Each structure stands twice: as structure tokens, then as C-alpha cells.
Amino acid sequence: MKQLFLLLVGVLLLFSCKKDPDFNKLDNNLLVQTGYDTTATFNTYKTYAISDTINFVSNLTTQTYWADNQSTSIINQLKTNMTNSHYTLVKKADKPDLAVNLTFIKNVQQSISYDPFWYDNLYYGSMYWGYSYPYSYGGFSVSEYKSTALLIEIIDLKNAQANLKLKVIWNATITGAFDKSTAENLTMIIRAVDTSFKQSHYLKAN
Amino acid sequence: MKNISLFKLSIAISMLFLLGSSSAWAQQGNKLYFGVGYNITQPLNNTFTDKTGLYGGHVEAEYYIDKTYSVGFNASWNTLLKYIPTKTYPLQYEAGDITTDMYNSVYNMTYTLFGRYHFKQNNRFKPFVGLALGAQNTEFADFYSIYQDKQTAWGFIARPEIGTVISISKNNKTNLIAGLDYFYGTNSNKNIGINNIQGVEFKVGIQFNLERRY
Numbered sequence: 100m101k102q103l104f105l106l107l108v109g110v111l112l113l114f115s116c117k118k119d120p121d122f123n124k125l126d127n128n129l130l131v132q133t134g135y136d137t138t139a140t141f142n143t144y145k146t147y148a149i150s151d152t153i154n155f156v157s158n159l160t161t162q163t164y165w166a167d168n169q170s171t172s173i174i175n176q177l178k179t180n181m182t183n184s185h186y187t188l189v190k191k192a193d194k195p196d197l198a199v200n201l202t203f204i205k206n207v208q209q210s211i212s213y214d215p216f217w218y219d220n221l222y223y224g225s226m227y228w229g230y231s232y233p234y235s236y237g238g239f240s241v242s243e244y245k246s247t248a249l250l251i252e253i254i255d256l257k258n259a260q261a262n263l264k265l266k267v268i269w270n271a272t273i274t275g276a277f278d279k280s281t282a283e284n285l286t287m288i289i290r291a292v293d294t295s296f297k298q299s300h301y302l303k304a305n
Numbered sequence: 306m307k308n309i310s311l312f313k314l315s316i317a318i319s320m321l322f323l324l325g326s327s328s329a330w331a332q333q334g335n336k337l338y339f340g341v342g343y344n345i346t347q348p349l350n351n352t353f354t355d356k357t358g359l360y361g362g363h364v365e366a367e368y369y370i371d372k373t374y375s376v377g378f379n380a381s382w383n384t385l386l387k388y389i390p391t392k393t394y395p396l397q398y399e400a401g402d403i404t405t406d407m408y409n410s411v412y413n414m415t416y417t418l419f420g421r422y423h424f425k426q427n428n429r430f431k432p433f434v435g436l437a438l439g440a441q442n443t444e445f446a447d448f449y450s451i452y453q454d455k456q457t458a459w460g461f462i463a464r465p466e467i468g469t470v471i472s473i474s475k476n477n478k479t480n481l482i483a484g485l486d487y488f489y490g491t492n493s494n495k496n497i498g499i500n501n502i503q504g505v506e507f508k509v510g511i512q513f514n515l516e517r518r519y
Contacts, residue, residue, distance in 0.1 A: 116362060116382045116414075117360075117382070118384035118386065118412075120388070120408035120410060120448045121388075124388070124406075125407070125408065125448060125451075127406075128391055128405065128406055128450075130404070130449060130450035130451075131403065131405070132396070132401065132402070132403040133401050133402055133403075134396070134399055134401030135401060274450060274451065275450045276450070294404050298393045298402040298404055299402070
């Protein structure tokens with residue numbers, strides 16, 4: 100009987116020997132990573148344009164864009180931050196200096212790696228920004244992994260013709276569990292958008 | 306998983322040793338004890354995880370050579386966790402920053418052989434001093450968002466200890482044991498500036514003599 104008791108104690112100890120951190124606590128904030136082109140002079144750009152929808156990439160649906168109250172809230176928050184950084188919102192027809200692009204990747208069993216700042220092919224006339232912009236994946240390449248992320252890119256349109264390239268001069272990757280309620284997820288995303296600008300003090304028109 | 310496997314192996318060896326040798330020690334007094342216990346750890350030399358670790362334990366087998374000296378095998382573990390509130394860090398290899406909260410984690414799994422000197426034998430309390438020497442496997446980890454960075458390192462560990470055995474049964478077949486030790490492990494992780502692992506550990510446990518009487 101005593102041996103049995105000891106064996107039970109031993110088995111219990113086996114399963115209690117390593118303590119994991121409180122993952123729920125870590126789920127309360129999204130991870131925000133930003134990068135920028137060190138050759139870009141951010142105060143030389145004055146205007147920007149932004150789509151009223153968010154690109155949507157998922158292996159769960161064929162839907163290619165996200166347009167509802169939540170996406171509108173996210174876009175509006177981005178506009179607020181751009182305004183606070185002294186950039187002026189204009190229509191795409193007014194030849195903005197910058198394009199702001201958002202992509203949401205959801206439940207894709209792929210990993211996201213970033214090929215920073217350059218798009219090699221430049222064509223005119225057919226797509227949203229007047230260039231053939233790889234909407235679905237932008238500068239991000241994707242391989243097998245499970246991930247959910249909001250990607251924000253700021254693209255240099257002002258110097259596109261001179262560069263013969265579309266150059267991403269700033270990007271933000273917002274990742275995390277995204278496993279809370281819709282309202283809580285939205286709150287976290289909006290807070291993360293603010294954080295992405297807060298940690299990018301160089302991102303100002305003047 | 307490797308840690309768990311080694312741990313299971315050590316448990317299995319200890320149990321086989323204890324159960325298999327029970328009859329051999331019959332009628333010779335209480336020489337062989339099996340113990341389990343709880344450890345609290347206070348790291349001493351790093352800021353990576355400088356919070357008191359409440360998640361630790363040990364199993365051990367102790368053989369009394371005579372009434373004064375004992376030797377044994379001890380497997381112990383502790384997890385040290387430290388929560389780092391949300392903070393912005395510059396990226397190491399490219400222009401940019403990252404903001405996140407995180408947990409720093411150090412998980413130590415040690416396997417030691419020990420010797421103890423017991424001072425008094427005619428009292429319920431039997432204080433002892435001891436020294437344990439062996440190997441320690443340490444897992445250094447950062448947990449942030451849904452990610453983790455993890456590295457492991459083996460090292461040598463030395464652990465002097467003081468403590469007392471408290472008899473709580475007839476014939477000393479069941480004892481409580483309490484002790485305090487200092488440990489020094491050579492496990493290092495240069496990425497986070499840790500050259501060794503030091504700390505003090507308070508432990509309390511229970512030990513049983515499994516030898517059968519005929």
C-alpha cells in the first residue's frame with residue numbers, strides 16, 4: 100500500500116515538475132514589430148492615401164478583403180495616427196506621396212517572412228495605386244505555419260518613378276493569439292496600431 | 306521532453322532500487338529511505354529571473370551507511386519565472402523596434418549524488434550537513450505573445466546543505482525532512498549574460514523506509 104502511495108506521489112510529481120508561465124496574461128497584448136528603411140527621409144512626405152478596406156488572406160475562405168465596422172475602426176485608427184504624425188489624407192487621384200496598405204492574415208498555416216522594402220516589378224495603370232502591387236502578400240512571403248497577423252505597410256509613391264520600384268519604407272507586423280472576443284480583439288488591435296506609431300518616433304511629416 | 310525522460314528514468318531506477326532491495330535489507334534496521342518533497346528557490350546572481358521560485362520539488366533515495374553517514378541520489382527541479390511588463394526593444398539585426406510583454410523562464414533539472422553527516426541519533430530531531438554533486442540541465446526561455454525562444458545547457462552543480470530529519474513514526478520508518486542549501490551550477494547562457502546559476506533553496510519533504518520486516 101505504501102509503495103502504491105509512493106508511486107502515485109511520483110506520478111503526480113512527474114506532471115507537476117515544470118511550471119509554464121501564465122499564457123492568458125501574455126494573450127492580453129499583441130506583439131508589435133516595426134521596421135523602416137534607413138534611407139527614407141520621412142519628413143519629405145506630406146500626403147498619403149489609404150484604402151477603405153483591409154486585404155484579407157486566409158486559407159479558410161476565398162474572401163480577399165475585410166470590410167465591416169471592425170475594419171473601418173482599424174483604418175480610422177490608422178488615419179488618426181497618420182494625422183497625429185502630420186501626414187495629410189488625400190484621394191489616390193491626387194497623387195499622394197505615400198500609400199498605406201493593410202493586410203490581415205488569419206488562421207493561415209503558414210509562416211510570414213518579410214522581404215523588406217522592395218518590390219521588384221513596376222507596372223503602370225492597372226491596379227489600385229496605379230502600379231501592379233502584389234496585394235495579397237505585399238512584401239511578405241509565406242510558408243507553412245499557423246499564424247494570425249495584421250500587417251501595415253507604408254509605400255513610397257512619391258519616388259516610385261525615379262526608383263522604378265515600389266518601396267516599402269515602413270512596416271508593422273502585429274501578431275498574437277487573437278483568441279478573445281471580437282470586441283476585445285478589436286481593442287487589442289487598435290491599441291497595437293497606436294503602439295506601432297508610438298515606437299516609430301521618426302515617422303513624422305515635419 | 307528530454308528532461309522529462311531523464312527524470313522518469315531516474316525515478317524508475319530509484320523505485321527499482323528501492324523496491325528490489327527491500328527484502329535484502331530485511332532485518333537489518335532502517336537503512337534505505339525514499340523521499341519526495343517541495344522546494345522553494347531564491348536565485349542569487351541573475352536579473353533574468355530574480356523572483357523567488359515557488360515551483361520546485363525533489364525525489365531522493367538515501368542509504369544510511371551507519372547511524373552517522375548516509376549517501377544517496379537526488380533528482381530535483383525548479384522553475385523560476387519573471388514577468389516583464391510591456392516594453393519596447395530595438396531590433397538587433399535591422400532597423401526597427403518590437404513591443405511586447407514577456408516571461409523570462411529558467412527551468413533547472415538536477416541529478417546529484419549526495420553524502421550527509423548526521424549529528425545526533427538519540428533524539429527525534431537529527432540535524433545533518435551534506436554535499437551534493439552532479440549534473441544540471443537548465444532551460445532558458447523567453448515567452449512572448451505566442452512565441453518562445455529557448456536554449457538549454459548542461460552544467461556541473463555543487464550543493465552544500467544543512468537540514469534536519471524529524472522522525473514522526475515508530476521505528477523511524479517515516480520521517481519529515483527539512484533543509485536549506487546553496488547551489489552553484491556552471492550552466493551558462495551568454496545571450497542573456499548568465500555565466501552560472503546560483504541560488505539558495507529551502508526544501509521540505511517526507512521520507513519512507515520501505516524495508517519489510519519478517
